[in-house]
Amino acid sequence: MAATSNLPPGLEGNYLETSTGGDAAWLPISVKKWYTNAFIVHEAVDPTTPGKILLGYKKRGFGAHLYNGFGGKVEPGETPAQAAARELKEECGVEAPLQHCGSLLFVSQSGPEWAFQIEVYRADEYTGALIETDEMRPQWFSTTPASTDAPAPADQGEEELLPIPYDTMWPDDVYWIPLLLSKTPFIGRADFEIDATGKYSMKRWWFGVPPS
Numbered sequence: 001m002a003a004t005s006n007l008p009p010g011l012e013g014n015y016l017e018t019s020t021g022g023d024a025a026w027l028p029i030s031v032k033k034w035y036t037n038a039f040i041v042h043e044a045v046d047p048t049t050p051g052k053i054l055l056g057y058k059k060r061g062f063g064a065h066l067y068n069g070f071g072g073k074v075e076p077g078e079t080p081a082q083a084a085a086r087e088l089k090e091e092c093g094v095e096a097p098l099q100h101c102g103s104l105l106f107v108s109q110s111g112p113e114w115a116f117q118i119e120v121y122r123a124d125e126y127t128g129a130l131i132e133t134d135e136m137r138p139q140w141f142s143t144t145p146a147s148t149d150a151p152a153p154a155d156q157g158e159e160e161l162l163p164i165p166y167d168t169m170w171p172d173d174v175y176w177i178p179l180l181l182s183k184t185p186f187i188g189r190a191d192f193e194i195d196a197t198g199k200y201s202m203k204r205w206w207f208g209v210p211p212s
């Protein structure tokens, strides 16, 4: 992993680059707004009980028709941790001992005029009953990468889970979800361009982790 001299503007600290790309100039940041994003991850127990991650299919609003964690804006007077717990409960009905695991900065050209500062949380467990809400349809996905020589799914009445649907997620997710799964703290920034159809594409990105 490379040294941190190329940390993008808006990120601070001692971090080692895990991935970077794009050659656009970093966009200027005027205002930042705080958001949260929370994930429940069940670790693999053994080969017949693989790991799984809870995502939500966003039914409306910003990021509609993409799978994501559960989250939203930090409201005035709330800490990001309080907002993360509130949004998780509002969007899929459950409570969880969320732990902060990453911070992300997203800037877009010709989209929202503010930058998104997103605090990311994960929990190994949850309490309550998962429900579909007006905003999100929760769904579990396998955390085991798809592989041709993987054993056939156990035929034990368990529903086979699909792999994480990166093609139907924000394009930055593939760079930091693996870090979230391995419980590696992370930071990152991605700058986006939005085309006439509203599609976001990444023009420059950088993700990193603390030195071990």
Ligand SMILES: CNc1ncnc2c1ncn2[C@@H]1O[C@H](COP(=O)(O)OP(=O)(O)OP(=O)(O)O)[C@@H](O)[C@H]1O
Binding pocket: 035, 036, 037, 061, 062, 063, 068, 069, 070, 071, 072, 073, 106, 116, 118, 170, 172, 173
């Ligand atoms: C650009 N790359 C990105 N990659 C991954 N996740 C991203 C994201 N950009 C935004 N997000 C997440 O999208 C949700 C938006 O929140 P959003 O639904 O607008 O907030 P909130 O529920 O408060 O809105 P309403 O007031 O109900 O409209 C929130 O979880 C935020 O973390």
